[in-house]
Amino acid sequence: FAGLADVSISEEIPVEGQITVPVGSHSPDEDGSTLDEPVRETIMRDLKAVGKKFVHVLYPRKSSTLLRDWDLWGPLVLCVSLALMLQGGSADSKDDGGPQFAEVFVIIWFGAVVITLNSKLLGGTISFFQSLCVLGYCVLPLTVGMLVCRLVLLAGSGTISFIIRLVVVLAMFAWSTLASTAFLADSQPPNRKALVVYPIFLFYFVISWMILTFTPQ
Amino acid sequence: GGSAVIDMENMDDTSGSSFEDMGEMHQRMKEEEEEEAEGEAGAAEEEDGEFLGMKGLRGQLGRQVADQMWQVGKRQASRAFSLYANIDILRPYFDVEPVQVRARLLESMIPVKMINFPQKIAGELYGPLMLVFTLVAILLHGMKTSDTIIREGTLMGTAIGTCFGYWLGVSAFIYFLAYLCNAQITMVQMLSLLGYGLFGHCITLFVTYNIHFHSLFYIFWLVVGGLSTLRMVAVLVSRTVGHTQRLILCGTLAALHMLFLLYLHFAYHKVVEGILDTLEGPNMPPFQRVARDIPVVSNAVLNTTTKTVALTL
Numbered sequence: 169f170a171g172l173a174d175v176s177i178s179e180e181i182p183v184e185g186q187i188t189v190p191v192g193s194h195s196p197d198e199d200g201s202t203l204d205e206p207v208r209e210t211i212m213r214d215l216k217a218v219g220k221k222f223v224h225v226l227y228p229r230k231s232s233t234l235l236r237d238w239d240l241w242g243p244l245v246l247c248v249s250l251a252l253m254l255q256g257g258s259a260d261s262k263d264d265g266g267p268q269f270a271e272v273f274v275i276i277w278f279g280a281v282v283i284t285l286n287s288k289l290l291g292g293t294i295s296f297f298q299s300l301c302v303l304g305y306c307v308l309p310l311t312v313g314m315l316v317c318r319l320v321l322l323a324g325s326g327t328i329s330f331i332i333r334l335v336v337v338l339a340m341f342a343w344s345t346l347a348s349t350a351f352l353a354d355s356q357p358p359n360r361k362a363l364v365v366y367p368i369f370l371f372y373f374v375i376s377w378m379i380l381t382f383t384p385q
Numbered sequence: 386g387g388s389a390v391i392d393m394e395n396m397d398d399t400s401g402s403s404f405e406d407m408g409e410m411h412q413r414m415k416e417e418e419e420e421e422a423e424g425e426a427g428a429a430e431e432e433d434g435e436f437l438g439m440k441g442l443r444g445q446l447g448r449q450v451a452d453q454m455w456q457v458g459k460r461q462a463s464r465a466f467s468l469y470a471n472i473d474i475l476r477p478y479f480d481v482e483p484v485q486v487r488a489r490l491l492e493s494m495i496p497v498k499m500i501n502f503p504q505k506i507a508g509e510l511y512g513p514l515m516l517v518f519t520l521v522a523i524l525l526h527g528m529k530t531s532d533t534i535i536r537e538g539t540l541m542g543t544a545i546g547t548c549f550g551y552w553l554g555v556s557a558f559i560y561f562l563a564y565l566c567n568a569q570i571t572m573v574q575m576l577s578l579l580g581y582g583l584f585g586h587c588i589t590l591f592v593t594y595n596i597h598f599h600s601l602f603y604i605f606w607l608v609v610g611g612l613s614t615l616r617m618v619a620v621l622v623s624r625t626v627g628h629t630q631r632l633i634l635c636g637t638l639a640a641l642h643m644l645f646l647l648y649l650h651f652a653y654h655k656v657v658e659g660i661l662d663t664l665e666g667p668n669m670p671p672f673q674r675v676a677r678d679i680p681v682v683s684n685a686v687l688n689t690t691t692k693t694v695a696l697t698l
C-alpha cells in the first residue's frame with residue numbers, strides 16, 4: 169500500500185455514511201420465516217411452482233416463468249413416470265422386454281443435454297439448466313399420451329387401438345415440440361431458429377416412437 | 386451521524402473486503418500454518434493477532450472463514466471457466482446458417498467434376514451430427530412393426546452405437562490412411578465430409594424401410610449411395626497426389642461407404658422380415674420372400690454387431 173500512503177482526503181469533501189454492507193432489514197426476517205415455517209408450507213410452495221410450470225406447458229404462451237425460475241423437479245417426476253410406464257413387463261428369459269427403465273432415463277437426459285449443448289454452441293443466450301428445465305417440462309404431453317395409450321391398450325390391441333394410439337401420440341408429439349419451441353426459439357438469433365428446432369423435433373420423435381411401439385407383454 | 390474518515394496509516398486493520406487484502410491474509414494464513422506446524426502455535430497466534438490489530442481468537446476465526454470462502458469461490462470459478470472453455474473450442478464448428486446447411490446437403494449428392502484443383506470442404510459439425518442422429522431415428526423407425534419391441538432395448542443401443550461408431554471410426558480410419566497417403570485433409574474436414582455423405586444413406590433407408598421392394602433398394606443403393614460416394618471420392622482425389630495413393634484412399638472409402646448402406650439395410654431389414662414371417666405364416670406376399678435369400682449371413686452379421694457394440698459400451 170505504499171502508493172496509497174500519500175493520499176490525503178480533503179476535509180471539504182464529506183466522507184460519510186455506513187461502511188458496513190447494509191443488511192436489509194427484511195433479510196434476517198425472511199431467513200427466519202422460511203426456516204421457521206411449517207414443512208407443509210415449504211412443500212406446497214415448491215409444488216405450486218411445479219404446477220404452475222405444468223400449466224404453462226399445457227397452454228404454451230410466450231412467458232418467461234419457465235425460464236426465470238428453473239427447477240428440475242418437474243422433469244424428474246415426468247421422466248420417472250414415463251420410464252416406469254414404458255417398462256416392458258416381460259420376464260421371459262429369451263426376450264429383453266421393452267426398453268428398461270435405465271434406458272429411457274438415459275435417453276431422455278442424454279438427449280436433453282445434447283440439445284442444450286447444441287443450442288448453446290449455436291449462440292443461444294439461455295443457460296444450461298434453463299434449457300434442461302424447458303425440455304424436461306415439455307415431456308408432459310407425451311407422458312399424458314403414454315397414459316392414454318396404456319388405457320387404450322387395456323381395452324384391446326387391434327388395428328383400431330393402433331390407429332387411436334397413433335393419432336394421440338402424433339398430437340402429443342406436435343404439442344411437445346411446439347411448446348418447447350415456443351420457449352426455446354426466442355433465445356436464439358432469429359435466422360437460426362430452424363437449426364435449434366430440428367434436434368428438438370428428433371428428440372421428441374424418438375420418445376414418441378418409444379411410446380407408440382410399446383406393447384405390454 | 387458520524388463521519389467515517391479512512392485513516393490510511395492503519396490499513397492493517399482490514400475487514401477482508403478486497404482481493405489484495407484477501408491475498409495478504411492468505412499469505413499470512415500460510416505462514417501462520419507453517420509456524421503452527423512447527424509447534425509455535427500459541428506465540429504465533431498472539432503475535433499475529435497483535436500485529437493485525439484484531440482481537441485475538443475472534444478475529445482469527447473470521448479470517449479463516451473468509452479465507453475458506455475465497456478458496457471455494459476460486460475453485461468454483463476455475464472449474465466453471467474450464468467447462469465453458471471446453472464448449473468454446475467447438476463453437477466455431479457450429480457457426481452455420483440454415484441456408485448453408487441446406488446447400489451443403491444438396492451438394493453432398495453432386496460429384497464435382499474438377500479434380501485437379503483441391504476442393505473446399507467446410508469444416509462444420511452441425512450438419513454431420515444432425516445427420517447421424519437422423520440416421521439413428523430412421524433406423525429406429527424401421528423397426529416400427531410392433532413385435533420388434535422384443536428386441537427394442539438392444540436395438541436402440543445398437544442403432545446409436547452403429548451410427549456413431551461408423552461416423553467416428555471410419556472418419557478416423559480414413560484420416561489415418563490420408564495421413565499415410567499424403568492427402569491434404571484435416572480430421573474435422575473428414576468428419577464433415579463423411580457426415581454429409583450419410584445424407585444419401587438417410588434418404589435410401591427412409592424410402593426403402595417404408596416401401597419393401599428389394600429391387601427398389603438396389604436401385605437406390607447404386608444411384609443415391611453411389612452419388613454420395615462419388616462426391617466424397619472426387620473431393621478426396623482432388624486433394625491427393627499420386628495414382629496409387631488415390632486408389633488406396635478412394636477405394637477404401639467407397640467400399641466402406643457402400644457396404645455400410647448394404648449392411649444397414651439387410652441386417653435390420655432381416656429382423657423385420659423374420660418377425661413378419663412368424664406373424665403372417667404362409668400368407669406372405671411373394672416380394673417379401675426375397676429377403677430370406679441370405680438369412681444365415683444377416684443373422685450372423687446382426688448378432689456380431691450387437692455383441693461388438695455391447696462389448697465396447
